[in-house]
Amino acid sequence: MADRPRTPTSAASTATVAEALGGAVPALAAAGCETPRLDAELLVADALGLDRAALVADPGRDLPRGTSRLISERVRRRRVREPVAYILGRKGFRRIELAVDPRVLIPRPETELLVEVALSLPHGARVHDVGTGSGALALALRDERPDLVVSASDVSTSAVEVAQANGAGQGVRFTVADGLPPGAYGLVVANLPYVREDEWDGLQEEIRLYEPREALVSGAEGLDAITALAREAMTGTWLALEHAPAQAAVVRSLLTDATTHRDLAGRQRVTMGCAP
Numbered sequence: 001m002a003d004r005p006r007t008p009t010s011a012a013s014t015a016t017v018a019e020a021l022g023g024a025v026p027a028l029a030a031a032g033c034e035t036p037r038l039d040a041e042l043l044v045a046d047a048l049g050l051d052r053a054a055l056v057a058d059p060g061r062d063l064p065r066g067t068s069r070l071i072s073e074r075v076r077r078r079r080v081r082e083p084v085a086y087i088l089g090r091k092g093f094r095r096i097e098l099a100v101d102p103r104v105l106i107p108r109p110e111t112e113l114l115v116e117v118a119l120s121l122p123h124g125a126r127v128h129d130v131g132t133g134s135g136a137l138a139l140a141l142r143d144e145r146p147d148l149v150v151s152a153s154d155v156s157t158s159a160v161e162v163a164q165a166n167g168a169g170q171g172v173r174f175t176v177a178d179g180l181p182p183g184a185y186g187l188v189v190a191n192l193p194y195v196r197e198d199e200w201d202g203l204q205e206e207i208r209l210y211e212p213r214e215a216l217v218s219g220a221e222g223l224d225a226i227t228a229l230a231r232e233a234m235t236g237t238w239l240a241l242e243h244a245p246a247q248a249a250v251v252r253s254l255l256t257d258a259t260t261h262r263d264l265a266g267r268q269r270v271t272m273g274c275a276p
Contacts, residue, residue: 015068018059020044024075031079032205039084043074046088081205094140098166103158105215107136110242110263113270114189115140117240117261123147125186130179130229131155133215135163137189138172146171153177156214179232188233191242192225193218223250230254233275240272 021040028036045055047070048063055061063071077087085091085106091098093107094115100106114137118127124147129138132152142150151173154160163174175181180188195216200208207216218225226241231254233239243251248268252258255273263269 014062016059016063017044017048017055017061020063020068020071021059024071027075028078031081033078033081039078040075042084043078043087044071047071047074080209082210083206086210091134093136094144096136096139096143098134098136098139099162100134101162102210102212103156104133104162105211107134110265110267110269111136111191112140113261113263114191114240114242115144117270117272118148118187118189119145121145121148121186124149126151126184127187127189128152128180128183128185130188130190131192131215131225132163132174133159133191135166135172135174137191138163138174139167139170141189142167142170142172151175151181151183153181155179156212159212159215180229184234185237187238187240188229189240190226190229192229194222194226194243194247196220196222221247221250223247226251227254230275235275237275238272239275240270242270243268245269 021044024040024044025036028039033039041052041055045052047067048055074087078084083106085100086102089099089101091100091106094112098107118141126149127141129152132138132154135152138150138152141148152163153175155178157176160174160176167174193216197217197220200217222244226243230239239255241251245267248260248271251271252260252273256276258271258273260268260271
């Protein structure tokens with residue numbers, strides 16, 4: 001008896017980018033993700049080794065063998081509100097890309113303002129980043145102003161491990177320290193915890209379930225860490241401090257010659273002044 005002919009493998013039997021997105025976007029929307037299409041495109045693009053623009057430009061592209069399973073697993077993780085940056089293991093900040101995981105906060109766009117206020121420092125100035133986390137501030141400054149002498153610290157040993165890996169070979173010294181290490185600095189930059197205790201339960205699930213609480217919450221008014229740094233810094237040391245918009249006036253009162261800068265959304269976000 002003759003063998004029955006085999007059914008040929010056709011393009012129609014292979015999932016495409018459009019089909020992958022068509023399943024992922026509604027699933028993420030139903031899970032309450034705020035930007036389901038963007039999230040889905042980032043997850044699918046990374047699984048294919050593409051940038052997002054290339055993915056969007058070719059929705060009919062076939063998915064390579066095994067990619068559908070990887071995409072499904074990533075969508076599952078996002079559906080339980082794990083941040084995209086943790087799923088991909090990286091996050092862009094200014095001109096650099098950083099490895100990130102739940103040991104460190106995911107760098108935010110508003111924190112870029114701290115980099116901007118430091119770019120006008122004189123040649124060769126010494127800058128220290130307190131509460132460095134992933135090393136975002138220190139490494140962005142080193143990237144854009146290689147003449148600066150940049151160092152950084154964090155109270156978390158785990159965070160410093162991440163920062164050191166991100167900064168390998170970049171000339172930034174990362175250390176474990178509680179507060180500001182002794183030294184004379186031209187500027188101290190800090191994105192310290194500034195969330196109030198009573199705000200925690202109202203934060204997004206992506207933050208509450210996955211990001212390190214100790215890097216976010218700082219006492220009843222959210223100002224414990226900022227106040228401690230302003231008081232321990234050597235008199236006359238310039239500080240640039242990120243804070244919540246509602247905290248701007250209090251932060252200015254902790255410093256002398258203080259000026260508050262607004263972020264791209266027009267919110268009072270970074271205050272710069274001298275330690276009293």
